[in-house]
Amino acid sequence: MEFIRSNAPSFQSDVNFCPRCGAILPTLGHTGGLVCVVCKFEADIETMEELEVKYVIEFNTKSDYIQEQQLKSAQSKTDGPLVERKCPRCGNETMSYASLQLRSADEGQTIFYTCTKCQFKETENS
Known part of the structure; x- marks a missing residue:
């Protein structure tokens, strides 16, 4: 070629x-x-x-800035990505989660869930 x-x-x-x-x-x-x-x-x-x-x-408008700040504020209250999971304390349908490898490498990870409404925390070993 x-x-x-x-x-x-x-x-x-x-x-x-x-x-x-x-x-x-x-x-x-x-x-x-x-x-x-x-x-x-x-x-x-x-x-x-x-x-x-x-x-x-192109410049952002003031309303764009306010919406961005509100979104950042809402995200800062969570510990990670959001997932559909019912909070056992308040019944809220959305929780954030984070995962860590706390046990040995041949075992599953530990997932930490946080309610986006009442900040209740629970863990799950997978």
Whole structure:
């Protein structure tokens, strides 16, 4: 199988990146051309200077920030991922869990469950 090398761009990219492979193009100043160190794509520096790059910066709204803080606050009250398990104390259907290997390696792990509502904790040896 023979690969054909072409200097034609494969995709449109930022001027700081190779348009054929996406590697970062080295900055060589204002003389000569640019050569990609990965795929050997050659570009004239004047051609690259004519390209215009536009960036869009989107900021979060205040309500996005408040929702994110509320979510972090709710997650900080849990000890890990959530699972559908009924709390024996309050009957809540959601508990978080964490697992640790407390016994020898040839035995199962210990799972610690925490109720997301009343913070009741229980363990299970698997």
